[in-house]
Amino acid sequence: MSKLTFARAINAGLRKSLENDPKVVLMGEDIGALGGVFxxxxxxxxxxxxxxxxxxxxAESGIIGTAVGLAxxxxxxxxxxxxxxxxxxxxxxxxxxxxxxxxxTQGRVKMPITIRVPFGGGIGSxxxxxxxxxxxxxxxxxxxxxxxxxxxxxxxxxxxAIASDDPVLYFEPKRRYHDKGDVxxxxxxxxxxxxxxxxxxxxxxxxxxxxxxPLVKTAKDAAMAAADEGIxxxxxxxxxxxxxxxxxxxxxxxxxGRLVITHEAGQSGGLGAEIAASITExxxxxxxxxxxxxxxxxxxxxxxxxxxxxxxxxxxxxxxVDRALGRRNSLSGLEG
Amino acid sequence: xxxxQAGKGVHQDTxxxxxxxxxxxxxxxxxxxxxxxxxxxxxxPEFDVWVKDIGDEQLCSLYEDMTVIRRIxxxxxxxxxxxxxxxxPPLLGQEASQIGSSRSLRDDDFVFPSYRESGVAxxxxxxxTEIARVWRGNASYGxxxxxxxxxxxxxxxxxxxxxxxxxxxxxxxxxxxxAVLAYFGDGxxxxxDVNEAMVFAASYQAPVVFFCQNNHWAISExxxxxxxxxxxxxxxxxxxxSIRVDGNDVLAVMAATxxxxxxARKGGGPTFIEAVTYRMGPHTTADDPTRYRDPIELExxxxxxxxxxxxxxxxxxxxxxxxxxxxxxxxxxxxxxxxRSSCIDMxxxxxxxxxxxxxxxxxxxxxxxxxxxxxxLNSFNQPVEEGAL
Numbered sequence: 001m002s003k004l005t006f007a008r009a010i011n012a013g014l015r016k017s018l019e020n021d022p023k024v025v026l027m028g029e030d031i032g033a034l035g036g037v038f039x040x041x042x043x044x045x046x047x048x049x050x051x052x053x054x055x056x057x058x059a060e061s062g063i064i065g066t067a068v069g070l071a072x073x074x075x076x077x078x079x080x081x082x083x084x085x086x087x088x089x090x091x092x093x094x095x096x097x098x099x100x101x102x103x104x105t106q107g108r109v110k111m112p113i114t115i116r117v118p119f120g121g122g123i124g125s126x127x128x129x130x131x132x133x134x135x136x137x138x139x140x141x142x143x144x145x146x147x148x149x150x151x152x153x154x155x156x157x158x159x160x161a162i163a164s165d166d167p168v169l170y171f172e173p174k175r176r177y178h179d180k181g182d183v184x185x186x187x188x189x190x191x192x193x194x195x196x197x198x199x200x201x202x203x204x205x206x207x208x209x210x211x212x213x214p215l216v217k218t219a220k221d222a223a224m225a226a227a228d229e230g231i232x233x234x235x236x237x238x239x240x241x242x243x244x245x246x247x248x249x250x251x252x253x254x255x256x257g258r259l260v261i262t263h264e265a266g267q268s269g270g271l272g273a274e275i276a277a278s279i280t281e282x283x284x285x286x287x288x289x290x291x292x293x294x295x296x297x298x299x300x301x302x303x304x305x306x307x308x309x310x311x312x313x314x315x316x317x318x319x320x321v322d323r324a325l326g327r328r329n330s331l332s333g334l335e336g
Numbered sequence: 337x338x339x340x341q342a343g344k345g346v347h348q349d350t351x352x353x354x355x356x357x358x359x360x361x362x363x364x365x366x367x368x369x370x371x372x373x374x375x376x377x378x379x380x381p382e383f384d385v386w387v388k389d390i391g392d393e394q395l396c397s398l399y400e401d402m403t404v405i406r407r408i409x410x411x412x413x414x415x416x417x418x419x420x421x422x423x424x425p426p427l428l429g430q431e432a433s434q435i436g437s438s439r440s441l442r443d444d445d446f447v448f449p450s451y452r453e454s455g456v457a458x459x460x461x462x463x464x465t466e467i468a469r470v471w472r473g474n475a476s477y478g479x480x481x482x483x484x485x486x487x488x489x490x491x492x493x494x495x496x497x498x499x500x501x502x503x504x505x506x507x508x509x510x511x512x513x514x515a516v517l518a519y520f521g522d523g524x525x526x527x528x529d530v531n532e533a534m535v536f537a538a539s540y541q542a543p544v545v546f547f548c549q550n551n552h553w554a555i556s557e558x559x560x561x562x563x564x565x566x567x568x569x570x571x572x573x574x575x576x577x578s579i580r581v582d583g584n585d586v587l588a589v590m591a592a593t594x595x596x597x598x599x600a601r602k603g604g605g606p607t608f609i610e611a612v613t614y615r616m617g618p619h620t621t622a623d624d625p626t627r628y629r630d631p632i633e634l635e636x637x638x639x640x641x642x643x644x645x646x647x648x649x650x651x652x653x654x655x656x657x658x659x660x661x662x663x664x665x666x667x668x669x670x671x672x673x674x675x676r677s678s679c680i681d682m683x684x685x686x687x688x689x690x691x692x693x694x695x696x697x698x699x700x701x702x703x704x705x706x707x708x709x710x711x712x713l714n715s716f717n718q719p720v721e722e723g724a725l
Binding site: 166 | 495506528535694696699701
């Protein structure tokens with residue numbers, strides 16, 4: 001067990017994949033000598049060569065489109081999109097090619113492409129550096145979408161994503177890059193929790209709180225704060241956003257009868273809406289109150305002096321927990 | 337190049353400033369032509385050597401292939417009119433471009449076509465049922481791409497140019513002696529992906545040939561809306577040499593393609609070929625070119641018909657014997673009959689096939705929807721209980 005930062009844990013996972021499979025190549029902007037703007041690929045080009053850790057021209061569609069060709073040739077490209085807000089030039093290649101190739105060819109051509117995307121806010125950046133575009137991709141069949149929340153998962157899941165024969169969008173919470181955590185680098189991928197499974201990260205009995213990526217830490221903190229008031233919150237780290245591991249969420253909601261979902265992305269048409277609808281369909285009779293969403297607003301990601309208002313924080317999540325429990329909350333008197 | 341086992345930089349082979357404007361392959365802005373529209377062989381000091389092995393027999397064989405794919409095209413158009421195909425993108429007029437280029441490829445070369453390259457698919461060895469299947473709506477792919485080294489035809493305009501470049505980067509990593517060829521049209525040269533492909537191909541000196549069939553029309557838009565310079569002048573800005581070739585001259589197309597493939601195999605990097613041809617039919621069977629195209633333009637191009645031109649050359653050489661004519665006709669008839677029967681006899685997909693192969697491994701969302709839809713379909717087989725309505 002070693003103590004690694006989030007960024008270092010991904011780096012270690014990438015290194016392991018590069019070592020284990022000669023078909024793994026990394027592509028992206030500034031990932032070579034610089035080691036990426038967040039240093040996630042630090043040292044990898046030096047150790048594996050410019051032919052396996054490739055600094056690409058500044059063209060996101062080009063990065064993903066050439067990765068499609070490399071996959072056709074039998075490679076497993078791992079593409080870094082420098083920031084969440086820079087992924088849109090590659091949207092067509094991701095949605096029309098990466099996601100659909102396996103279906104189009106009825107399984108004859110696989111797209112084992114991993115697309116790493118630093119996502120989310122909280123780092124005081126200008127526009128286009130703090131977005132949460134995951135719902136665009138969870139809405140696209142053919143893609144697997146994951147969001148990691150801790151160094152151990154970051155280390156394990158990057159390797160699982162690369163080993164997956166299906167394309168994976170791997171969302172990294174950039175404001176957690178420097179958080180440290182225990183990482184077991186000897187973990188056996190074949191027995192580790194599969195890529196598409198959710199995890200209950202703190203047990204509780206009164207409310208189910210679903211989070212992913214950067215907000216898992218916030219959700220766990222909220223659960224601890226709620227415990228001080230005698231409220232038992234069960235926190236689920238979704239890990240996989242497409243598909244969502246509904247059986248785990250369902251089992252929790254059948255126990256608690258109450259559901260709060262939180263994400264940084266805007267509310268309307270977001271993942272929270274999908275989860276609220278699906279859980280309502282699947283276990284309506286177990287719900288004691290309407291599902292609650294605590295999310296970013298339906299606004300463009302705001303300038304940094306206002307981002308703390310946009311991002312769900314511990315208090316807003318607790319306010320949502322109170323709403324789910326029918327306790328006094330900021331919207332008391334408005335509901336119904 | 338990407339293969340830098342010696343630890344050299346990936347950009348080492350990129351032409352330096354000043355070099356990029358040079359184009360060793362350009363023929364002075366003129367079309368490369370080895371056979372005139374009148375069927376006369378025009379000698380060319382540089383390119384003749386690339387087709388010197390094309391003897392009488394091979395000329396007849398090229399004529400056969402061009403005639404057969406024109407027949408496939410006519411039969412498929414008829415099948416669409418009869419409701420047996422949902423749609424068909426005709427290749428009429430582009431036979432020399434498609435046959436000349438595809439006949440220049442080796443089996444181990446890999447090709448990324450657009451949706452109009454049915455003639456290329458025929459040459460690469462696709463079965464007729466595989467060519468028809470997509471257009472009948474029975475599948476989104478025709479052939480196994482790995483079997484004939486031909487990717488599934490791309491419908492998103494120009495997208496495949498990046499796939500070809502990436503594949504070529506993989507060829508470099510493998511240290512293989514393989515060339516990659518991407519087909520696209522004049523409209524595609526406006527797409528970002530084609531331009532990004534040229535950036536990547538030039539940067540890594542990837543062994544890829546960009547084969548642009550300038551058929552003058554992107555549905556209803558004439559090529560002048562795409563570009564104010566000749567398309568062959570565009571790649572030079574990226575440091576990619578180009579050849580502007582008469583796309584209705586099968587010999588010239590072969591020569592140009594062979595030069596480009598050879599450059600790719602020898603580590604010379606990417607080449608761009610503009611094959612100047614003409615889409616004599618509609619964009620697809622759903623299109624009506626009479627709304628936007630001057631019939632006189634069509635007449636002009638009919639006089640430059642690629643098959644007519646090759647016939648004149650064969651006649652002049654005394655090769656167009658009754659035997660050859662009869663053999664080619666019999667082959668075209670047989671292929672057309674097989675296309676028709678394989679199309680009509682095609683098995684329809686089953687309802688639950690809609691869920692197959694979205695992912696390569698089981699996916700809980702898809703499994704659940706498949707299960708629910710299966711139950712729904714089965715509900716029609718249940719006896720209706722008395723009073724249930």
